[in-house]
Amino acid sequence: MTGRRLAAATLATCLLLAVSGCPVDGEPAPEPSESAAPAPPALPTDASTDLPAYGGPPDEVPASVGPVTRVQAAVDLTPATPGLFTRVVSAVATPDGAYAVLSPADRDVAQSLVTVRGDAITATMPLPRVDDVWGMHLLTDGSVLVAGRLGEGGHGLRIVDPASGAVRTTVVVAGEDGAVSAVGRSALVDGATTAYLFVSVEGDEQTREVLAAVDVASGRVVAERDLGTDVAAASRYPVGRQLAGLVARPEGGATLVFDASPTEVAEDRIPTVLTYDADLRPVGEPVRVTDLAEGAETQSVAGAADGTVFLLVVVREGAWVLGVPDGGGAGPLLAQLEDRVYGYALAVEPAQVWAVLPAPTGALAVDLTTGETRGPLPVGCAPRLDVRNVYPAPGGALMIGECDTPRADTQLLWFLSP
Template structure:
């Protein structure tokens, strides 16, 4: 057994003693193996255990607020919609403790709105909304330093990029970052905002016929300018026979600048055999640090969701044959033991971690569940009050990370109601 396997077994024993919600199926790659570095004798298939492993929350972490098992607010988003067949896609925390929520219509014309949820007396409610030029396949919403909100996805021009919206006035401006090319058959992206909010990182994977383009960009979202950009095909080929494609899982910003790309590498010709892998870059995107393989090939793990801690630790939820694991890789470090073992592979598609890095929140059949990242204990559930069951789509940190925003819809029998739930300790 490999050292990584021993670490996993030890962690499981310790735990044992102590895209319905939208699942994220992972289609198989349709592209051919990439040509770069074909002279290599073979890509690595074992976990990166030669780097420092995650040992727990940082010494300077703020105090934990405890598990998020209290429902502080349940906000009906209907006042921000016009007609039926709307969908709440993403939410980002607002400075007053509320949130901004991206809502998309599935009806003719497919309008989109950005709703403001704010305190009203003793609770929270929708206090306004503004129109947003259509952004398809929304993958993120980010609050910028000037109070505007950057909505990331595919723009009305078909370019990948950002629609920056002022939630007060409704003023908008498009920031195209990856131009559309005729013949494009698939395109995906992930985004992450730097801790100071002044640099937005975007990783994109685009297939144009038989050609694949994969890039990482650093953008000034306020000025709408590209600060740096790097092609990733050669970097990906160091650890994977195939391009990232639909195996792109996430992107996180590093505390000292730069970003970490998370994807499932296929180190052999068998595309379905994958390893969750990290590619780390500095602030200028010029330096690729040693790629990190989070598991070994034998563990048959596939990444479902990604979050980041205040010290840059990357937290991953990965599916394995008998359930799912939560794993952690410190910034600059490597693979380590399993933190939490989950028995299901259904509610693993979203994750948020508190600043103290002691508790995390994931979806559950009742709404959400808290997990202790130190002991593996599962606490909860957070019951959001949907008698027929909620459809949770996304979970994001609340303002100053004092809780979490849970986005989804509630079945009230005759229709689905789009909802924002605010969770607290």
């Protein structure tokens, strides 16, 4: 019985091999079918060191104001929305103060645009909701541009006139049925008339990623580019949640920063830069800011007036601050930090000497020319501080967050100065 079962099994195996095209009786295996899909070409994984590297602050920038060393003013935003629990989600500095967006916990209630002058709230007006605010920008006429996911399901911009209360909305990417999530960033050069918006919308079957240029005066989309092919030249996966930042270029156009995955292992990433001109045509090839073996992932991005892009990336041994000049490539390490947690926000002064980032007790200043750190600068919050973001401001930096002083969950805006 055992011998018959073995013989039957051997016969069945031979028949299976013959049907499947495997060699029988010593015959060679046939060539693979020509219809089989070819393996995708390998993507580069080395740093882009064949382009000009960042060489430090350019000659024409203003003089440095120095590191932030004091809190010039701390503004409690809670009185702006009496009877409502709101959180400060974004802000932008002005020559004499700031604007901030407060978002209620109740998503059916409008947000508020708060005007701060000096150390006081001077005005509050309702703002139709912009969920997941992706950026705020001050326009030349004094209006405020707020970008993000709009309440009616699209993605775009709201331009608010704080003087009259008028709000104008531009939907750049319409809402889509079956959308799972959406992320984006906006960018605008000071004094410019064109804003840039990147949107990544993940659907049930595919992810759509678009870069658009919008004329802020008319709200008209003047250029739009699908980035699917551009991203695929650097990554096996869409940008999606690996989006790090968008920086406007001085002569028009924008630079997109994300962590690309050039191999099939999604977690193996490289901080990568895609640059576009004013017509949203690619400028050069994707720039890899680090090598794959360095294991870097971008935490925050800051732009400079000359188009330089500063990245704070986490690595195994801490965090690095790196600089990529407009149209340039990977370059030297500007600063090395031991902390891997508080690098999620970064602001750089116009002189490109000092940067500011969050710290457990307030803010930390970093010299981008020497790697030196100053601080941290405490802001007087105990027992808990939650810094949400840091922005550049005239003569210093602007910081927003949540503080347990003078009461729990106090929404605060800090003006930091040298």
